[in-house]
Amino acid sequence: MMTSKAARLFLPMIPFAAILALWFIAPSIFPIPAYKLPTPQLVWEQFAATLSDGSLLKHVLASLERLALGFVIGNALAIPLGIAIGLNKHVSDLCMPLLTFLQSIAGIAWIPLAVLWFGIGNGAIVFVIANIIFFANLHNAVIGVEAVPESYRRAVRSLGASSTQTLFNVIVPGAMVQLLIGLRSSVAFGWRALIGAELIAGTTGLGYMTLDAVQWYQTETVILGMIIVGILWLVLDHAVFKTIENRTVIRWGLVRSD
Amino acid sequence: MNAARTRQGQKAIKGAIGIGLFFLAWQIGSSLSGVGSYFFPQPGDVFRAFVELWHKGILEAYLLDSLGRYFAGVGLGLLVGLIAALCLGLNKFIARMFTPLVSFFYAIVESAWLPIFVIWFGYGITTILTLLVYVVAFPILYNTLAGIRAFPPTYINAAKSLGGSRLQIITNVILPGLLPNIITGFRVGAGFAFRGLIIAEAIAATSGIGFLIFDGAANQQTDRTIVGMIVMGVLWLVIELFYLKPFEKATIHRWGLVVSAEGRET
Amino acid sequence: MSDGMPKIKVRDLKVSYVHAATGQRHLALDNMTLDIREGEFLVVVGPSGCGKSTLLSTIAGFISPQSGVLEMNERPIAGPGSDRGVVFQDYALLPWKTVVDNVALGLKFKGVSKTERTKTAKEFLALAGLAEAAEKYPHELSGGMRQRAAVARTLANAPEVILMDEPFAAVDAQTRMTLQEELVRIWGQSKSTVFFVTHSVEEAIFLGDRVVVLQEGPGPVKAELSVDIDRSLRVWPDLNQNGRFQQLREEITALVRKTTVAA
Known part of the structure; x- marks a missing residue:
């Protein structure tokens, strides 16, 4: 019997290997033209070529830069507004129906207007991503604030805290778990939409790279783009966000609650 | 009771004020900016475009096209997701083995598949449906596998001690126990599919609400784009409120379960 | 003995x-x-x-x-x-079944008809003082009531x-x-x-x-x-x-x- 640790590392490789093997063999069994399914070697060569001429890195960095910008702008707007809505019933009543409706207009649908207003390229895409990230985290900020126990607020109030002190010593840290969850899931939504937005409105970026390649039947670039999209996201999600979450949420003994 | 009703009334009034203020700002902004209705249509322009599209029957036809594609894609996706989940999921060993692969494919977002689907299936309904099936099936599969890995062994032990056979345990314990995961995955997938439909229609269709949004802009009929956006928003609210939420209430809430899911929407 | x-x-x-x-x-x-x-x-x-x-x-x-x-x-x-019937510390009542269906589960596995097993389950629920809670779901019960239901479920199966x-x-x-x-x-x-x-x-x-x-x-x-x-x-x-x-x-x-x- 295999020890469970080795098994856990080894077993998941089997399906990956099987798919890779199938991909290798498929063209020699079925008459699939290379423009429909290029061989793994072709994709690998394309990877090496675009890596050495710097074009791949250029697209990856363009995508990540937009995601980062959209993330900062979206959350800089969403978190303060979310806290205000969570704290104040009147603000909540006034804003929530409108925001619910605006949220239901998927960010992707803003692309044409964004292109009109900001021109094709960076501005339009960042607008769309910021829009999506804003709505994705707004709700978490509201829930986070509403979930801070009233007793905490009363406790610091009776210790003589002002409302600003209450905000920064109780409300924000108390809502932190939900905020972090929101940050993470908002990036997921942003990333998802980013590739779509780049398909349509990009002049650089991974999404642009793949759809542009379709016109030239450069399917190896399309597949390379897909693999990089998958890997980049797993790295981003696991290496960056899960680590942040583990460092804070779990250290404080708080539980994820999504 | 009375106080609650007053509170509800106040809420509705304030909500209406909020929406009214938004339209007012839109009206003032668009008329003061003076950039013209191409860059920034006024609410009136949008309303006229809506009436025109409605009278010509375009809106209805597009709406039906989009809905047809959406429900066909989501239905097929649900079926594919369930079958895949059953194949990979009824054994913890296999579930563990395939989880990383499923995570990897789940991480390749739907838009990244669109170009290769276009190469494989051309511009048209096959590409759109394949995309929707993909985007619905994977969250279902992913969440079901996660549910299997975390399935409480005491439920299965309890059923075994009560004399349940393997088949009885599957139908009475495992399947209902995974239903919340399946539903959560389905809800996530249904949301992704709606966004996926818009982008797929933008690229691979010549009708539908997504097409309207992008085609309007391409033909300098920005008012049509905004009609499309609003119709889309209303459509999603209707789908969410009348189809997805009641389904969730009837199961997850009723059983007092909470499911944590990856990529869960708001 | x-x-x-x-x-x-x-x-x-x-x-x-x-x-x-x-x-x-x-x-x-x-x-x-x-x-x-x-x-x-x-x-x-x-x-x-x-x-x-x-x-x-x-x-x-x-x-x-x-x-x-x-x-x-x-x-x-x-x-x-x-x-051998088991009563678990964490009750192990199935959340998606009502209390009476949970108690009748073992009988269902044996192939007892719906009406008969419901009747038996209700008898055991009454014995455990839970007659009122039959149609509720486990999460709606207190800890003590859940444990009574779990005992009733085991007893109804006559181990x-x-x-x-x-x-x-x-x-x-x-x-x-x-x-x-x-x-x-x-x-x-x-x-x-x-x-x-x-x-x-x-x-x-x-x-x-x-x-x-x-x-x-x-x-x-x-x-x-x-x-x-x-x-x-x-x-x-x-x-x-x-x-x-x-x-x-x-x-x-x-x-x-x-x-x-x-x-």
Whole structure:
């Protein structure tokens, strides 16, 4: 019997290997033209070529830069507004129906207007991503604030805290778990939409790279783009966000609650 | 009771004020900016475009096209997701083995598949449906596998001690126990599919609400784009409120379960 | 109580399992020898980590022993079965079934018709004082009510032996005493064999015909005692004043403590 640790590392490789093997063999069994399914070697060569001429890195960095910008702008707007809505019933009543409706207009649908207003390229895409990230985290900020126990607020109030002190010593840290969850899931939504937005409105970026390649039947670039999209996201999600979450949420003994 | 009703009334009034203020700002902004209705249509322009599209029957036809594609894609996706989940999921060993692969494919977002689907299936309904099936099936599969890995062994032990056979345990314990995961995955997938439909229609269709949004802009009929956006928003609210939420209430809430899911929407 | 063959016979039982997180093998039971007699209420008491829950899970058939003899009615135990009903500490009621459907589950597995099994389940719910809660879902019940439902589910399946794994550990002290009294009342009517695991000495004396003390770590039984207090005297809180109860409590507590300190 295999020890469970080795098994856990080894077993998941089997399906990956099987798919890779199938991909290798498929063209020699079925008459699939290379423009429909290029061989793994072709994709690998394309990877090496675009890596050495710097074009791949250029697209990856363009995508990540937009995601980062959209993330900062979206959350800089969403978190303060979310806290205000969570704290104040009147603000909540006034804003929530409108925001619910605006949220239901998927960010992707803003692309044409964004292109009109900001021109094709960076501005339009960042607008769309910021829009999506804003709505994705707004709700978490509201829930986070509403979930801070009233007793905490009363406790610091009776210790003589002002409302600003209450905000920064109780409300924000108390809502932190939900905020972090929101940050993470908002990036997921942003990333998802980013590739779509780049398909349509990009002049650089991974999404642009793949759809542009379709016109030239450069399917190896399309597949390379897909693999990089998958890997980049797993790295981003696991290496960056899960680590942040583990460092804070779990250290404080708080539980994820999504 | 009375106080609650007053509170509800106040809420509705304030909500209406909020929406009214938004339209007012839109009206003032668009008329003061003076950039013209191409860059920034006024609410009136949008309303006229809506009436025109409605009278010509375009809106209805597009709406039906989009809905047809959406429900066909989501239905097929649900079926594919369930079958895949059953194949990979009824054994913890296999579930563990395939989880990383499923995570990897789940991480390749739907838009990244669109170009290769276009190469494989051309511009048209096959590409759109394949995309929707993909985007619905994977969250279902992913969440079901996660549910299997975390399935409480005491439920299965309890059923075994009560004399349940393997088949009885599957139908009475495992399947209902995974239903919340399946539903959560389905809800996530249904949301992704709606966004996926818009982008797929933008690229691979010549009708539908997504097409309207992008085609309007391409033909300098920005008012049509905004009609499309609003119709889309209303459509999603209707789908969410009348189809997805009641389904969730009837199961997850009723059983007092909470499911944590990856990529869960708001 | 019969002096014939034991209902369940445990001889030199050795149980070990692989720890899921570390991947290391852990010895949980060794040289375990024990008889469970037909119709008796046997309570196993011991400090946490003494293997009492492992013993129960092994008898239930959830864990396979490494070596030794484990028999019921002179036949080896090969896996879980409806002849041994289990009441779990965390109730293990299925959240997606109503209380009455949970109680009727074992009968459903046996192929009993819907009307008949519902009727039987309702009888057992009434016995457990839960007639009103039949159509509710488990999450709508209090901890005490859930545990009553779990006991009713096990009883409705009419097992020969009932295995109870610290079933009252998660409820408050007041409810716990009520549940203990109810359990004895219900057991008095069914006369089945009970194997009950707890870490509470008072609970052990209140419930048991016999009390078995395990030592910390794998090893043979530390001590066996008969509870020679008439069942009519076993009523809370009067039992606390009973001299024999106090004596037994001191004796068993000393045994449990000594094993804890020694290890």
